[in-house]
Amino acid sequence: MSKPRVKVPKKAAAGDVITLKTLISHTMESGQRKDKDGAVIPRKIINKFVCEFNGNIVFSCDLDPAIAANPYFEFKAKVNESGTFKFMWTDDDGSVIESEKAIEVA
């Protein structure tokens, strides 16, 4: 299973806008490629990425096959209180890969 990597600052001041970075290993098979027999390799990508903070959606993305393998995202979030970021990647096969990271806000 793909193991995601996320980068969240450990600490921040209330009201700070922080930078979050995520990377997950996935082939992102586009459905455009053919194998050596000429048969189309079926599409298999991560089609949805969601980031929540304390249960509220902060940022999400709908992915299409034109996203490069091992999808990388960098985005911002405004934090007013301590809590947990939850990251979710949804595969074409319906499986969801999750990761969590806590942040301490002073």
Added chain:
Amino acid sequence: MNSDRRKILGAAVATAVAGLFGNMGVAQASVEDTEAAIKAFAGDAEIGSGSLTLKAPEIAENGNSVPISVLVDSPMTDDAYVESVVILAEGNPNPAVATFHFSPASGEALASTRMRLAKTQNVIAVAKMSDGSIYSDKRNVKVTIGGCGG
């Protein structure tokens, strides 16, 4: 001698023109798809410029992984924020690349990712604000090695 040169020149021009139109024929289909995708996203709203900045390299050596980044100028409050930004590529088999959805909790409407580009083409970003206004930005990216397999 002179007429030979004319002929060669003429042939060269004809080839160039044919090449130009030939390419246009191929590109047109996807450009139309891209325009349809923009219309589906933006509706009939007028598309403004400014506010939205799309960052992409001028030359991408490897079309398999091209870093792109969008930044929308917005206060990102509950009353005025960026709802979503769609990224489209005119010269890919399918113009859709990604749609970012922001919220007031984003603090700043910035997002970066890496995309695939099949060939040299325009990459377009279109942003929709919470008040319904639409902004767009476009970058031409030259691709040395295409990134869609096949």
